[in-house]
Amino acid sequence: MILSHLAYAPIGLAAGGLVQPLGILFMEELGNYAGTLRAFSHVAPPDTQISHEHDIPGIGRIPCHRHGICEPITHAMSVGFRNFPDEMDQLVVRAIDTQKLALMLRLHTAASAYRHSITLDVQRRATAAAKRLDQAIGPAFDQALGHSD
């Protein structure tokens, strides 16, 4: 949970004259977690609208990718699509190549947040990433979850 907040902190690893955003490493590792990476208050009951999850056989319970950003790690990914588009494109490719479903679903949620961005370059790249992820996840997956769109 705490590491997922670090994923959107402006921290980089310098090596060989290049700076790699540290958040990418956290996103790749934590982003495939099967479960909701979010702290719920012990006082108030959890908001079931925000914590909508699906129980996916062989994977576990993960937040619905059609329900918007509800975890810090997914927020970090959305910040990444805006600030580190090259690294995020590479992360999308690795997620698809390795078939990390929970990571693909979170990346899809994050990329989809820019569908109507007024920053056209961010909109174009994030929308292209969401489309690649959509194709990789597949419509059959959404139908199996009971999503009609």
Ligand SMILES: [Zn+2]
């Ligand atoms: Zn759902």
